Amino acid sequence: MDRFFKLKQNGSTVRTEIMAGLTTFMAMAYILTVNPNTLTAFGQIDMGWYSVFLATALSAGIFTIAMGLFINFPVALAPGMGLNAYFASVILSSATTDHPFTWEMGLTAVFISGLIFILLTLTKVRQMLLDAVPDSLKHAITVGIGLFITIIGLKNSGLMTIGVEAGNDIAAHTFTDVLSFETVIHLGSLENTDVQLALLGLLLIGILMVLQVRGAILLGILGTTVVALLMGVVDFGTLSDPQTPWVPDFTQINFARFDWDGILHTGIISAIATFTFVELFDTFGTLVGTASRAGIMKNPEEGKKRVGKAMLVDAAAVTGGALLGTSTTTAYVESAAGVAEGGRTGLTAVTTGVCFLAALFLAPIAALIPGSATAAALIIVGVLMVQSIKEIDFTDMVVAIPAFLTVTMMPFTYNIANGISFGIVFYVVLACAANLLGKKKYSIHWLMWVLFVLIILRYIFLGSQG
Template identity: 35%
Template sequence: MSTNNSQSVKRSFLDRYFQFQEHRTNLKTELIASFTTFITMVYIVFVNPKILGDAGMDSQAVFVTTALITGIACMLMGIVAKLPIALAPGMGINAYFAYVLVGSMGLTWQTGMTLIFLGAAGLFLLSVFRLRYWMISNIPLSLRIGVSSGCGLLITLIGLHNAHIIIADPDTMVRLGNPTSIPFILGCLSFLIVAVLAQRKWNSSILLSFVIVTLIGWAIDPEVTYHGLVSLPPDISGVVGQLDFSKVFEVTLVGIIISVMLINLFESSGTFIAVTEKAGLADKDGRYPNQQKSLYIDSASSALGAAMGTSAVTAYVESASGVAVGGRTGMMALGVGVLFLCAVFLSPLERMVPLYATTGALIYIGVLMASDLARVKWDDLTEAVPAFVATIMMPFSFTITEGIATGFITYVFMKLFTGRYKEITICAAVMAVLFLARYAFLF
């Protein structure tokens, strides 16, 4: 008895707080997992500023706020929810914001970021009223797959456009760009590097592609210049707290708020379940320790990210790389957060990175998001048609909102007129009615 007591006394504060012994891990393993996860997702501090910079935002300031919100969100997840899950601005939402809301629809970036903020705030309310898990379980699988896959195709199209691999054409809508141009060649190379390294199980495939293509661009592209390695963080007041609520409640924009909320809902919920299952923390129903706390942190961080000018924050599937090397507790997420806070001093490197270096990451993420199409019941048209419509409408309409709207409407229509109306969930019916009402007001 005395031996057990002496052993319990010797346990460090971190050991007791994060329950290393109970999870069969230790501080060294958790720190290795932190560094592994950081390496696999640090690309976001370079990609996010490039994408948001295309919307007219100060990319240097966005670099800093991206690192800050990632650090804060990860540390909160680690300390409060005690889960090995890292969070950062989502790749789907940032591209949607920059190239659709601002680029295509002509909104100011301040208004666009406010829509992202309201979508995240809506997700927070769903978490507070414990409706988030209910919504996930009541949205048909075919629609969840269609929305995710459609986002993937839209992100892929944006990646191809950034490298001028696909360009606009007045006669054929789009066509192949100049195969001999530097952006075209290095954009293709960036994707091939990511794909090959990912197949060979290199967790840092995106980061390595980013570094290799940037260095090659530095050597052969006169527009790529070196501006230094470290410096004090630049002024971020130009992007923080710049939300503009003056136009966001127009009928045409309400659908965007709902779309942002649903995208965040699908992305984060799927990642939470996948990573906790890999860590052995989830039960057969997908529930895991401190689930409600993790949902609060996820949605609150998402809203804070938009307020800070970095787009919505989401749970990152790259967390699985840290779990794979032994990460099991919130110490892993805490370590990732500390590393991202240190990254704020690397802002000069952001200016060196060419836009086409992001192509590989965007297309690869598109591949991952579209891979779930294999799970659609293609022999059941009441499931296949809505999934297909949601998938193709996003890239072809160049907006996520229309993909989600037409997906829900098609699902209810197919089930209703094939005599399978009992399969229509309350959530699907309500969403279809809301989107039909939106179209009625729009046209």
């Protein structure tokens, strides 16, 4: 173990890595139920709940283990939230009577986007992003992802709710009218059991971290789950639910269910472009942010090489996930939960991957863990990741404005790619303006100009979808 994963070299131990891997799994295990629910939530989509469950567990397990064994990287992969919702919405919004956009066509679009990623990775275009993007934006990405994770935790726990006055169409009113509506973010009801459990989880994890207890996040999740069991709010019906059988039935996998005849559908090009664009920046942000938190980027050259290799596994995961029958499989921001517990090597990822494969047989038990238990962990992880904000020089407006937009647009638009896009566009414009006016000179990598143009074109022709 030590020789293969270089544990001592990375200042870690087998116990620490296993605990970190379990923590990452606990933090992202919700995808095992959320992804099947998302992709089968609409009547026109008949992928099969259990089929998607199998694809989710298998893709997460196989490619997370690959990330650990081949790259020695503490990052887990699974079908991406947001991208799976877009997958579903594309199928519905692009459907026509003459030529419906089927889920098989959606998987085809995902598969093609994965092939594009493999090409971009092998030609080292994706790796060039590590040199092209300024350090200030890299740190801003880490902070933004931290806030993004916090928003996910707050939303999943019920601690944060968004209210819109019933019966009012915001788009049909003026800004002044909207101000009178209940459109603001609210504190969730403290009488809600999920909210109470999330607050308890926050307190448990917080106290354990203050006391510097190893495995604080995982212990907090387990402690909250025990309390939930004692409160009688855990649904034991999952133990006998036919949708979550104890023995996996692999014959129900939608393997390679592609529709190549439908590639000429007008909506598929837009779908491929959107999957590619969002995944490009989402993965970049997640890998850089997690690598920075794990200390991998302390040696810039070595860090860039490892992140570059990780991108190849991620690209393969996109195509592999589509083959298994699920939407885009990508690196997960929740990996930061394991990194926060001390995960520094691929053993963390291998542990997480094994848990996902085990979930194929223990799905009913995994379904017992309440979402409020893991939501508290995500909020704490946000605290840890925003520490990178101290590396950003907010006295320099060329640096501060793009960084601030990167940080804020991620959580407030619920999209990592939006934050990175705004940061890149504003950095190029402001740095160029400063250089032309003879002020302090700022370096603008040629790839930043390429990204600038692509981002502008993306929003012009594809709008804000995804």
